[in-house]
Amino acid sequence: MKLSRFARIVCFSIALTAGMLLAACQQHDEAAPWQLTDISGHMPDLSFRLTDDQGKTVTATDYSGKVTLLYFGYTHCPDVCPLTLAHLHVVMQRLGKLADGARILFVSVDPARDTPEALHAYVTAFDPHAIGLTGTPADIEALTKRYRAAFSREPDKSGGSYDVSHSSGIYIFDTSGHARLLATPDDAQDKLVHDLHLLLSPGGAT
Template sequence: MFPKVLVSHLPLFASHAFIRRRVAALGMALGTTLIAAFGIAGCSHSGEPWHLTDVSGHLPDLDFTLTGDDGRPVAASSLKGSTSLVYFGYTHCPDVCPETMGRLMQVIGKLGPDAQKVRILFVTVDPARDTPKALHDYVGAFDAQHARGLTGTEAQIEQLAKHYRIAYQMEKRDPNGNYEVTHSSAVYIFDAQNHARLLATDHDTPDVIAEDVRRIIEDHS
């Protein structure tokens, strides 16, 4: 059984061209939804404005038990101490996922020595195909030092996605059994204590993301 759409950003029946356009826009749509829902304007509690969307106090802390790309169980509590950039995607994604991972690699490059205090968590929304080895090879092709793949059962992935308003939908299989997964493209940023702090969309540049991530790191230094 494939999971249903978790957030109503997408029609259940849509052309592939429409789906591709919607995937590209999902990140911004999600950010706009959160701003409207929480009544926030991208400012920190100290009054200094953030470039990204501030979700502090409006989303739950990072909390999960999944399987890492090394095949071992991973609990979010064991990841405290580093700033986490969390992205939901899948290894067979033709465009949005590699583009997003590429931008996050640029962020890592712009952070300089602070990059050692940052990890990228790539959470699959396609656990049926994304084995730990497939995730290991995928994230390793981008950055084996900073990126880590996470998978789990369909129920585990669905529950985690619900916590963070992530939308994903399995599309119809082609005659060869292949399929795409339409999904949100936002990146969630958690501080070293696993508190949800910021949300970045595909409209946010690597420079902007890196600047806000550096501020979060400095806040916990």
Template sequence: MKSPRTRLAALLALLVAGVLLAGCHGATPLPFRLTDLTGHMPQLEFNLTSDENKPVSAVDYRGKVVLLFFGYTHCPDVCPLTMAQLHVVMKKLGAQADGARILFVSVDPARDTPAVLHGYVNAFDKHAIGLTGTPRAVEALVKRYRSAFTREPSGKDGNYEVSHSSAIYVFDRDGNPRVLYTPADKQDDLVHDLQLLLDQGAPT
């Protein structure tokens, strides 16, 4: 039986392979260092609930460069490490970071209430927003971007872990998918590509 980490690695490999095999079209190419998603995936689209307990959609984040990450607050390693790294990325962007938003979408809506998410994301970075929703809404968004997650069996204490992709999807100010960042990539490459997108200015 495969371990959660093995399944996670397999999911990530399938995701990247799917991206590379997809057709090329869409927004104007930029000299990205990361895996270019331009034209490979659909625009950012969702209807969820923010960590301020307000209904939000992708339209609410038009005009911002969005970093979409699927995770959960009880995650023991991948999520806190990734969020800490994104905080460093925002610091490196300086004033430009105000043009970006980190959308942390919970794959554990049963435990991740808006209040729980609010405390979690704000502990990492002011540009982070926690999002939750119905299991169906979360699953639909995960599948939209060819990702996946699996809830592991509960332990004797009732706690459980959720295996999920550690990839980060970056969308431009118009909500178009542009690059994919994975743990195997260099942090400075993400900073570079975000600067390119942030320099593009207002959405069309």
């Protein structure tokens, strides 16, 4: 996936959420604790029915009580996915024991190639708090639409390989499954650590 093509898909995703984020910014309280983009009330609660990297059918309720970071990607991604997972791994390390209350949900936008076994090998190579999720093409499309993410398969290369362009938002949900924050791979680790610390601390942030 070339950087220019990735930039286009990111811009497309930003355009889809522009109205929602503008409303959030207009209601921004300077005293608010968040350093990331606050999307409380502007995105739906976490909801899905997919297959995890152990081959088990799971829903959002299986992660109730955990702070979840939802990210759409794929295991053959040449750049942004491994960089993002490495970025989140450092964040989890910096959170220490608090990270046990968080889960990184890596949802494949390439279910044709990303089997549960492939996802398990991929995500666990980055962080033990990461879980790979896959499903039917219809399942994945419905979930990306729910969170206004975007992805598209690029034309096949020689040998039959292909890339998938995709947006790179990291959607953060609280322990009750409510959408709270939106991050990007470009956000500083300090911001993620700060806001996740608030959500993961006893009582969390309201």
